Amino acid sequence: MKIAVVGSYGAGLTMRVPKAPAPGETVSGGVFDPGPGGKGSNQAIGAARLGAEVSLLTAVGDDDYGRAARELWRREGVGAEHVLTGQAPTMVGFIMVEPSGENRITIAPGALDELDAAAVESFGAEIASADVLVVSMEIPEDAVLAALRTGREVGTRTVLNPAPARPLPEGSWSLIDVITPNQTEASVVLGLAEEHGREDRQLVRALQERTGGAAVLTRGAEGALIADPSGVTLVPPHRVGNVVDTTGAGDSFNAALAVALAEGRDLEQAAEFAAAAGAHTVTIAGVVPALPTRDQLNAWIGTAP
Structure with missing residues (x-):
């Protein structure tokens, strides 16, 4: 089972502050928490922890953040031989x-x-x-389109996680086998105004019709909706007693979805597995620490409410 991921890596530099400073003001008392991030890297690590052989394409700088990223991927068993070392510094948020x-x-x-x-x-x-090829959109549009086009040409199943969301060029829709936005992202990629008023079932149908393939609309605590040519299916949520941090849920969902599809599960089964992974992730602080291994996820599915 092999997954290829084209997406981002970045260092997340988080400061928890008593209050946001006004212009010209200095606020003391903050707590600093640096860590790895980027949707592509998170999804690659998530898939590797679930047992997939993973290759990642992203770009980092020739700096300490880039070197830390390569060490992280080595520890996690993510193939990073093709990662580009750019002239500019590693992405920082x-x-x-x-x-x-x-x-x-x-x-x-x-x-x-x-x-x-x-x-x-x-x-x-x-x-x-x-x-399966997984592509996310924290990278230039040319790279997104080239990856999807390559996947289509070589016959690899393509999964687009359209985050951060932006309207998709018309020529890209036919290159997508499965698109996986959340509710907000769905409206943006479809080019709808914020006040469009469409219900989730209408959104997921519109996405499916644009791709001609399938769409999975993630809805947080409400589960997910799947649309394929046969209709719309509800994937019920996995109930979580204590939500700690929702930051990595989407990346965990997409990683698990890709792994399940690569294992040969149908889309509904894959989305159910992915929903469990996303639910597990929100119970743990941070993103990378919260991405489950296969054993952790299997155990959690067995004991989840």
């Missing part, structure tokens, strides 16, 4: 979190802006040998 949970985030993409179609071309053999 600065996250300021107030006691209420309100956050302010700024991102410097850095080396990720250098991830282009040529880099994807060098990754073509990995895509061709994979059972």
Whole structure:
């Protein structure tokens, strides 16, 4: 079972502060928490922990953050031989979190802006040998399209996690076998106004019709909806008694979905497995620490309410 991932890596520099500073103000008393991030890297690690052979394409800088990323992937068993070392620094996100949970985030993409179609071309053999290709959108549009196009040309099943969301070019829809937005992302990728008023079933049908393949609409505590040519199916949520941190739920869901599809499960079974992984993840603080191993997830499924 092999998964190819094309997406992002970045260092997340989080500061928990008593309050956000006003212009020109310095606020003391913060707590600093650095850690690895980026949707592509998270999804690759999540899939590897669930037992897949994983190859990752992203871009990092020739700096301490980039070296830390390569060491992380080595420890997690993620194949990073094709990861690009760019001229710019590794992507960094600065996250300021107030006691209420309100956050302010700024991102410097850095080396990720250098991830282009040529880099994807060098990754073509990995895509061709994979059972499933997972692509997310914290990378340049050219790289997203090149990855999806390569997947279609070589016959590898393509999963697009359209996050962070932006409208998709018309030519990209036919390259997607499974698209996996949340409710907010679905409206954005469809180019709908915020006040569109469509219900979730209408959204997931519209996504499926655009791709001609399948759509999985994730809805947090409400589970997920699947649309394929035969209709719309509800995937019930896994109930969680204590939600600690929802940050990594989407990445965990997409990693588990790809693994289950690569194992030959149908889409409904795969989405049920993915929903369990996402639910497990929200019970643990942080993203990478919360991504379950196969044994952890199997045990949790067996004891979940």
